[in-house]
Amino acid sequence: MGSIMSEINLKDFFVPNYILSLGSEVERVSHPPVCPVIVFINSKSGGQLGGELLVRYRSLLNKNQVFDLGESLPDKVLHRLYHNLGMLKDKGDLLAAHIEKNLKLIVAGGDGTASWLLGVVSDMRLPHPPKIATVPLGTGNNLHFSFGWGKKNPGTDRESVELFLSQVKSAREMKIDSWHILMRMRSPKEGSSDSIAPLELPHCLHAFHQDGWHLFRGGFWNYFSIGMDAQVSYAFHSERKLNPENFKNQLTNQKAYLKIACKQGWFVSPLCHPPSRNIANLAAVKIMRREGIWEDLVIPSSIRSIICLNLPSFSGGLDPWGDPSKNKLHDRDLTPPYVDDGLIEIVGFRNAWHGLVLLAPNGHGTRLGQARRVHFEFHKGAINHTYMRIDGEPWKQPLSVEDDKVVIEISHSGRVNMLANLPCRAKSVHDPSSTHNYGNRDYYINRDDKFAEEEHEVVKKFGAASTFKFVDDRDIVHYH
Template sequence: MEETGSPADETCIFLGISPENPHPQPCQPRNFLLCYTHRTHTPPRSPATRTTCSVCGGLANFEVSRKMIPSPGPLPSSRDEQERIDPPSVLGKRSRTQALVWPRDSAVQGPPWKPKRRRDKYCGAAFVVLLRKGRKMANDRGLISPSDFAQLQKYMEYSTRKVSDVLKLFEEGEMSEYLQGDAIGYEGFQQFLKIYLEADNVPDHLSLALFQSFKTGHCLEDTVIHDVVCLSDVSCYFSLLEGGRPEDKLEFTFKLYDTDRNGILDSSEVDRIIIQMMRVAEYLDWDVSELRPILQEMMKEIDYDGSGSVSLAEWLRAGATTVPLLVLLGLEMTLKDNGQHMWRPKRFPRPVYCNLCESSIGLGKQGLSCNLCKYVVHDQCAMKALPCEVSTYAKSRKDIGIQSHVWVRGGCVSGRCDRCQKKIRIYHSLVGLHCVWCHLEIHDDCLQAMGHECDCGLLRDHILPPSSIYPSVLASGQERKISKTSQKTLDDLNLSTFEALRIDPVSNTHPLLVFVNPKSGGKQGERVLWKFQYLLNPRQVFNLLKDGPEPGLRFFRDVPGCRILVCGGDGTVGWILETIDKANLPVVPPVAVLPLGTGNDLARCLRWGGGYEGQNLGKILKDLEMSKVVHMDRWSVEVIPQQTEEKSDPVPFQIINNYFSIGVDASIAHRFHIMREKYPEKFNSRMKNKLWYFEFATSESIFSTCKKLEESLTVEICGKPLDLSNLSLEGIAVLNIPSMHGGSNLWGDTKKPHGDIHGINQALGPAAKVITDPDILKTCVPDLTDKRLEVVGLEGAIEMGQIYTKLKNAGRRLAKCSEITFHTTKTLPMQIDGEPWMQSPCTEQLSSGTEATSSLSMA
């Protein structure tokens, strides 16, 4: 018995059909067709290889498996001989049952072949057996299968509907005809899925599996009728999947398996839970042979009072600790390594050969290359390609701790064998092997001389090999003790895929957590993303546009010695640092920057350069390995608006990492930001962005929208007023780092005095917190670790351009201080780390209220 779908995904289940046999034989004319989905059987009328269900008319191609059904032998020569054949036995070992079809649009016409009564008897018996088996599977399952759940999640990703909106249609709207009290039938359930998932053709096997999973007797007695489920249960289930709290999900699954509604899970109900966990583990390709005793032991650990049953409180307590119940029950399915290649189109500048057909793709021709394993194929060969060899974590205890080589044919870019140092003749045919983890390249003949263990090559300090990541359920019982995470509560719990995985990094290494913003730097972000997915474990690389930085930080929360690499602009770096502050990590890892944006001022100060220009990422990772840790100051911003009718934009950040400014430069940045939001297609390269900045700066120099700024604000430094009466300023910048506007040093260069700036601080004592003396300011050097800010005045956009082009050394140095307050009397443009906004009259306080961040600076 196997499932097969029509072009409209109308799925019927037939006897005697299995796609597992690679050499099937055609159907024979004397057997019957049984559709389990639609509860009917259909006698065939003529031999064919195309099928139509007698109920839904679904069309499909069926072939009979020799592995499943013995060959029926030669056909009978006459009707009398055919009638003497013993009827097929569905349950017997000598079954000759095969599936046969008759398409509605076939050109062959004639009376249908009618089976004898004995055949109808056995057909009916077979149907009853299959029906009972299907219902028993549904009852044993409790939840839908892992594969069905994964398919359901795909539908939900593309749907914009909310459960509350669909419920209104059923309770008060046009779908109320399907509602019977609190219950709906199968037809109503299908309409619910169609509306909620915004899909016209939800596969029947998925809707049927979901419908059966809800038939657990939750409805009131007066609404319990045949083939009816509670609408409240359905809405609760989908509401939780939309983003419900972890404790709500845990409570729902508890009630789902508590079939007798007595408030505890007894031994039989626990067995059902273990069966579901085994199915999920099998779907995730885990080694299930060793898993059952582990799961049994884990379920015993959940029974904290030793009563022999699990209460709701014990269930919730276990789910709040190291036991990933929702993942093990199949409610989080992104953990699966699906073996699919991550294809991207690529033009090859050198001769390359297809890994499937081994013929040349052609010099300069386009093919497909897998980002994960560098498997290369023609476009037409992609559908037949072998599964991807990259497995991102260990699925069995025997695979934990020792990483093996994973060899893939071809992909030998260097053209030289790392074993014998001889050339690999890559230009003549598909030759050579490369390891996807250590990136060694060898001859085919040198494979026998290579060891089994892989050390991850030159980048071993950064890589988390699959042998270091494994399901937490495979950990020993002692490692799963609740005392290890007793500080975790349901309030701060956020169950995800990564709660189910445990990381045990290789000793003396520093695993790297990589965040990539694909939108930064034009198309550079996308290229950097797939390059890191090949150089490192894909589970170390996170696309910020998908889920943000939180999943990655949770995954690496307890990894000792880890580092973070942020690939993006200054705004991306600020986003990551702010998220780290909110994550309450036990140890804050140091952060390095790969500059992809337009400004990249922080990356310049940390000596990572002004922008990534396609350099070798392997070399950059080696530089990161040799970098040193710098503790960078960070400053908090508090905005207190005045009681006015003027409206202002929301403040983008509460933390300053690079700089804060009011006036002319913020006005230019704000106009740039508005235009980019309105016409993003005009800002798709770094050069275009600079040209737009130049245009807005020219316009600002003509109109001078921030002229006589000193009349609209007052400044206090550490409680003392700063005199601006004799100055004609259009902007004020407060600097934490010596770079602004993509490399401009507004403070200017300074010859260091004897004893350096720290010597001045020591000589002045407490007075060094505030420096306004012009002579001392001439000798002050900006430092991102000195717990002080530099205040600079700007006379206009022309002066900014002169500083950027080195025609002028610096702006007007006003002060160095540890606290500064602005009082504004009208709406002014402001910006924090390149993110501008318009602010109504207010009071703004900048203070050192945030702990310094550990950053990695190139040595």
């Protein structure tokens, strides 16, 4: 089939070299780009697809506006770009001002790659932050699916890429809540065997040592989970890292994931995992639903995995929270699950069979609650490690068994701009077309105005960029 775009259409997305590299000769542009884009591609994602997409985008656009994340760190690229734009604007360059105002980012990779870029953009605190579209190159692609970009790996031919560019051009802007996470535990005493080994953390999480404390800090946009689901994910990622040749495409990856879940005992967890591993036996959980008011969250004793969920997609497009009826929302003082209402949904699972309920109509996990902040406090000596996952990136987290104050706190921290394509599963509290217009909706709409200035003052960096160094011990809540 022939190209669906003419050469003049592709110029709608073109960013000239002098914008990208300060000192380059200024170019006359007869066709100002309607939708200027910077493209970041994880060439290692999607088997061979990442590398193929990199070649295709560079052949269609200016090759210098397309970056391989294996070679170029996104924070450095964007800091340089916005520095150049600022310098050119100061000289009266109208094209630079136009590009800064209309710039969009295309991010090709899995959930971890998408969150990495979201963290970088959030950290930069730009007056006109770029809107972000995602190309699904991972195994789950939950963030992509939530905003209408699909969950299957895309085609890499010219027509497929041009179609995607046209969708980016017509996509609507949609804000999404950003969630800050902070974990703290005491450093082991000198001579203690209770040591914390170096970790391979997700891109959006950084480790620090300060005044006798181990601190882990970062952010997420889709979900944070603790327990068996993260353990299975960690085993999958470890196996893929050791034998990458066995993970060449999405279908193969999904089959391997299911096989590993069986080996890990996720389907027969009561037989393979002691009750001491259940969430209620590991930690006490508190939530804040209203400003300044903490309350205990009751966790059923059978729950082996807990998920703090912001988007309606988990494990390849499943929705753990589901769509509660109007009566259930009213009876439990809940609100519909919006992605920009400053609330996070908390869901529990007993095992993989419980998770398969999501495949049924109206299926959902155990709805535990909604909150503006979530506080986990691990019981002293309960466990020496656990498994955690943020936006598709799992890790094995050692815990200090000598510390009775190992805590994790999740809090709302602003919003970032996404691009949404149709059909879009994510729902906005401000969208008049939403079918959920009941309950406490007005409370959360008004809350945006009431707390906007406050959130601006306490907003925290997420640690996705290499420049992130700041740590403030006051972020954690102390219970006496």
